[in-house]
Amino acid sequence: MKSPADRPDQEATELDLKKISSVRPRDYAIRFAFGASISAIAGVLTLAFGPRFGGLFLAFPAILPATLTLLEKKDGLAQAAADVRGAVIGSIGLIGFAVVAMSAIPRSPAFGLLAALVTWVAVSLAVYLALRVLARGLGERQYLPEIPTDEASTVIDALRAHRFTIAVAESCTGGTISALLTSVPGAGDVIRGGIVTWNEDTKRDPLGVDPALLAAHGAVSPQVAREMAHRVKALLHADIGFAIVGIEGRPEAGKPPGLTYLALAAPDGRTLLRRHNTDRGAGRNRERDVRSSFDLIRRSLDGEPAR
Amino acid sequence: MNPLVILVAKALVGGTVVCLFALVGEFLRPRGLAGMFAAAPSVALASLAVTSIATGSGSATSQATAMVAGAAALFVYCLVGIESVKRFGGMTGAIAAMVPWLAVAIGLWAVVLR
Numbered sequence: 228m229k230s231p232a233d234r235p236d237q238e239a240t241e242l243d244l245k246k247i248s249s250v251r252p253r254d255y256a257i258r259f260a261f262g263a264s265i266s267a268i269a270g271v272l273t274l275a276f277g278p279r280f281g282g283l284f285l286a287f288p289a290i291l292p293a294t295l296t297l298l299e300k301k302d303g304l305a306q307a308a309a310d311v312r313g314a315v316i317g318s319i320g321l322i323g324f325a326v327v328a329m330s331a332i333p334r335s336p337a338f339g340l341l342a343a344l345v346t347w348v349a350v351s352l353a354v355y356l357a358l359r360v361l362a363r364g365l366g367e368r369q370y371l372p373e374i375p376t377d378e379a380s381t382v383i384d385a386l387r388a389h390r391f392t393i394a395v396a397e398s399c400t401g402g403t404i405s406a407l408l409t410s411v412p413g414a415g416d417v418i419r420g421g422i423v424t425w426n427e428d429t430k431r432d433p434l435g436v437d438p439a440l441l442a443a444h445g446a447v448s449p450q451v452a453r454e455m456a457h458r459v460k461a462l463l464h465a466d467i468g469f470a471i472v473g474i475e476g477r478p479e480a481g482k483p484p485g486l487t488y489l490a491l492a493a494p495d496g497r498t499l500l501r502r503h504n505t506d507r508g509a510g511r512n513r514e515r516d517v518r519s520s521f522d523l524i525r526r527s528l529d530g531e532p533a534r
Numbered sequence: 535m536n537p538l539v540i541l542v543a544k545a546l547v548g549g550t551v552v553c554l555f556a557l558v559g560e561f562l563r564p565r566g567l568a569g570m571f572a573a574a575p576s577v578a579l580a581s582l583a584v585t586s587i588a589t590g591s592g593s594a595t596s597q598a599t600a601m602v603a604g605a606a607a608l609f610v611y612c613l614v615g616i617e618s619v620k621r622f623g624g625m626t627g628a629i630a631a632m633v634p635w636l637a638v639a640i641g642l643w644a645v646v647l648r
Contacts, residue, residue, distance in 0.1 A: 258556050259549035266548025266577050270541045278585075278593045279647045282600025283639045285578040286608045290552055291615065292628035294572050299624035307624045308616060313569020315612040321605040324575045328582060328598035336586035336594060340579060343598075351570050 254297050258290065265289035286321055306375060316358070320351030374517055379407040382521045385528045386417040386467075391494060393524070394463035395421040396434060396455040398446065399473035399487060400513060404520050419465040424455070434458050447472050447482050452490035453498050460492045467527070468492035471520055476509040484509070487516050491527050499527050535588045543588070548580035573608060603642035611635040 265287055273281025291314060299307040324347040331339030386393055395405050395418075405421035408414055422434060427446055430436040435458045436451060444450045452472045460468025473487030485506030491499040501523050503515060559571030578601055585594040614634045619627035 255553050255556065259553050261549075262552025262576060262580075263545035263549030266581055267541050267545040269577065269581055270544045273585075273593070273597065274537055274541075278596035279600045280643060282597030283604040283607070283643055283647075285575075285581055285597060285601040286604030286639075287577070288573075288608055288611045288615075288628070288632060288635055290556075290576070291572050291611075292625055294556065295619060295624035295628045308620050309564070310569035310572055311612055311615045311619050313567055314572040315609065315616070317570035317573025318605060318609040318612050320570070321573055321575055321578075321608060322602060324578065325598055325601035325605045328578070329595060329602065332582065332586065332591050332595045332598055336583070336591050339591075340583055340586075344575065344579065347575050355567055355570065 257293050257297065261290050261293045286318075286325070313355075316351050316354045317347075319354050320347040320349075323347060323350035374407060374514060376407060376410045378518065378521055380411045382408060382524050383411045383414050383417055385525050389528050389531060391466040391528070391531075392417050392419045392464075393467040393469060394419040394459045394465035396459035396468070396470040397421065397423050398425065398430075398455075398471060399475050400471055400516050400520070401425070403513065403517050404469075404471065407517065419463040422459060422462075430455065433462070435462065445480055445482070447474055447479070447486060447488065449488045449490070449500050449502065452488035453492075453500065456490040456492040456498065466494045467524070469520065469524060471516060473503070473512075473516060475512040475516070485512050487512070487519075489516070489520055489523050491523055493527055494531070499523060540584060540588045544581050544584045547584055548577050551576040551580045573612065600643065600647055603647060604639050606642065607635045607638035610638045 265284065268289075269281050269284035269287070271281075272284055275281075291311070295307045295310060298310055324343045327346040328339055328343035331342045333339075393408075395408070397404055402421065402423045405418075405423075408418055409421075422429075424430045424434050427441050430441060430446060430451065431438055434455060436454050440450055440454055452470050455470035455472065456468040458468070459465070459470060468491070470490045470492075471487065474482055474484050475487075476484055478484055483504070483506060485504060487503040489501040489503075493499060501519060503512075503519065506512065507515065555571045555574035555576045559568045559574075562568040562571070578598075582594045582598060585597060611631050611634060615628060615631040618630045621627060622630055
């Protein structure tokens with residue numbers, strides 16, 4: 228269970244087309260305005276002080292403040308910071324773009340700009356992949372998954388709508404679920420508290436899991452997850468108890484990485500259990516576990532009468 | 535060609551290309567890779583294309599030469615921005631990092647380009 232998450236930048240590369248529904252025309256109007264403004268400003272400076280001064284502003288960071296503000300508002304500060312890390316890579320590619328444009332435009336402007344664009348893509352991707360390989364080689368694994376806090380706010384909203392409180396006992400996620408839930412403003416209305424029980428000792432005390440249960444089934448088992456959910460619910464006097472145990476990184480006690488059990492002790496005493504057993508790497512496993520936890524809590528409230 | 539028409543053309547094409555690159559960045563994951571598009575050559579592509587068409591390749595080449603210095607300054611801007619955004623938030627952090635951009639860009643212009 229001692230398996231910190233990978234750096235989020237080491238997640239698999241993909242085009243997330245589900246995002247198309249989240250595209251807001253207003254955001255693009257702002258970006259258009261920033262882009263148009265800096266293009267015009269660079270043009271005015273070229274007219275006033277010559278192309279060797281105006282050209283500086285073709286790489287002026289005018290778009291970033293708009294992009295980062297929109298991103299911070301939508302997905303949180305962590306995503307905005309990750310965006311700047313990516314921009315470092317893009318800016319290295321941009322130096323390549325300018326060098327190729329400078330050399331190739333005199334021969335053919337159209338070919339020169341195309342070659343410069345291809346250079347930007349190639350250099351940026353090469354730097355990105357090289358840093359990714361380097362980070363893996365150095366064993367850099369200390370970063371948490373960057374999950375937008377608005378995903379946690381849907382859980383808080385659902386709990387608030389039902390007037391239920393929740394207590395959380397985490398093992399393999401190391402407090403990430405509690406950290407995200409408590410990052411929602413006003414979450415104190417519904418969160419009683421959370422406990423990170425990183426080993427068997429702390430599952431026994433203070434959480435109160437039966438040592439015989441741990442000995443019989445091991446810490447990563449549906450029985451222990453269930454017990455933890457009910458114990459944390461009672462210990463922190465909450466309406467709902469949630470617990471998660473799993474193995475995110477290296478195999479442990481004969482159990483494979485990626486194996487996770489989620490348990491929810493409902494207000495009426497029922498237990499909801501969920502299991503994952505696919506391994507997608509430590510960082511991706513943790514991201515899946517946190518998102519799945521939010522989903523289980525939300526689903527448990529579907530059809531549940533408000534208190 | 536009338537300079538005002540060229541400026542309007544640069545603004546319209548620049549704004550459009552910025553949106554196109556932002557759209558690609560929006561769908562890419564992880565965020566570190568998508569962030570690459572925040573430093574895409576959107577304004578440069580638009581301006582250099584319009585300049586080449588309107589006034590020929592001479593001015594575009596000079597602008598591209600100066601852009602090497604601007605891009606080096608952008609690299610410094612982004613390095614500073616990682617910390618300033620975490621510390622001061624998106625808008626303030628991004629604007630604060632413009633000070634080193636201006637220092638590096640104007641410094642390189644004064645020493646190398648002028």
